[in-house]
Amino acid sequence: MYEDLNRERLLLAVDCIVFGFDGDFLKVLLIKRGFEPERGKWSLVGGFLQTDEVLEDAAARILNQYTGLDDIYMDQVATFSKIDRDPEDRIVSTAYYALIDINQHSQKLSKQFSAQWFNIEDFPPLIFDHGEMVTAALKRLRTKAQTEPIGFELLPEKFTMRQLQTLYEAIWNVTLDKRNFSSKIRSFNFLRKLDEKDKSTSRKGAFLFRFDADLYDQHDRSRTTLNL
């Protein structure tokens, strides 16, 4: 290797694209920055990688700071390095997305950080390159949801077939046929149908399901795409 004389020590940030689902729309959590630079503008939640941390831990720590949640599904998206992405310093940032059950997100924390949920198709201009990060994260989520059962991370533990369908419709911005959706999903054999019904949306009530990781592990993984 040649000597890298210009090698530079820099700050490595972690920014989190927090996705949630409110029953109708796929949402992203943004905060109104309470500090400079760009105070008062919308931004992703983020922070800096610390000495004793790996990126995944930093992402989890930051997510916890802003949502109070632990043990959340997160996935690395990419690392962004434009020279002037932060005007004050050379900061490279690794983006992670998180999938949370929007109802577990503490209202209190939301107030504390002036956080708000925005529809993924319609969020305000963001500072720096955070808009690109959201776009990249969404793309990754869409792809990932095609091969792995991660949709459940966005729902309560128990959910109806209808909720699940609406979720996937929101993720891919499509409309699906409920008969095809339901038979396809059931053919994967990773849902356990419960005896309970959710009566909040109809008089008849809809059966609740639960994602069952054991069933998923047994299940033959030869069909690689969910192609709902």
Place this chain on the structure above:
Amino acid sequence: MYEDLNRERLLLAVDCIVFGFDGDFLKVLLIKRGFEPERGKWSLVGGFLQTDEVLEDAAARILNQYTGLDDIYMDQVATFSKIDRDPEDRIVSTAYYALIDINQHSQKLSKQFSAQWFNIEDFPPLIFDHGEMVTAALKRLRTKAQTEPIGFELLPEKFTMRQLQTLYEAIWNVTLDKRNFSSKIRSFNFLRKLDEKDKSTSRKGAFLFRFDADLYDQHDRSRTTLNL
């Protein structure tokens, strides 16, 4: 945001997984390290991000240093941050993979850096977390090759149907039926069949094809997977 008191300036490295195809196998380029730490062990080619560079430029610069090639397809894989991944310093590294035509790779440079091509299914132990990087890069290549016509980056400009098939067989470690492969590929309408034949592998000679980016751009992208 809380004050990040432990925020740390660190070195950001870039490591490149250079893929090549020798006509039979998918290969990865490794160098025998000529410097400490871990002198004499096998390693990916890498370097440090410099002050005036974005990651993509650093990756291209490093690739050029070791192969002499310019204007090469590269794609970010992920950023690796284990605390002691480099025993001497806290170094975080972003991995990129590159797809090159193995025959354009200068033998001279190969000698200079004690570089060698290894079959992707059978490469030696690597320093640090470079083995994980190769695994992650291969996984990404396999996925990407399913939705984008990147295989051509690994072949000479003109290639036979047979070469293309062998390439995809090597990427996915499968065997394909040549009739199905050829009709599927031709149905995508992004190959231009030339009048020339390659007579090096048979008396009859095999027609040469060329990937045509214009045809690809016109072509309806509704079929998102190549599913060869």
Place this chain on the structure above:
DNA sequence: CCAAAAGTGTTACTGCTACACCCATGT
């Protein structure tokens, strides 16, 4: 004339898409 690779088409099957009616229940 023979060996070796190139080139090509058909059939069965599987999975996807499209589509409509009855059910259960609270008011």
Place this chain on the structure above:
DNA sequence: ACATGGGTGTAGCAGTAACACTTTTGG
């Protein structure tokens, strides 16, 4: 009794997988 959402099956279609023989030509 009716309005509302829940739940289910089938038939046509499209794309995939499996499969074998003829062509070309250098030696």
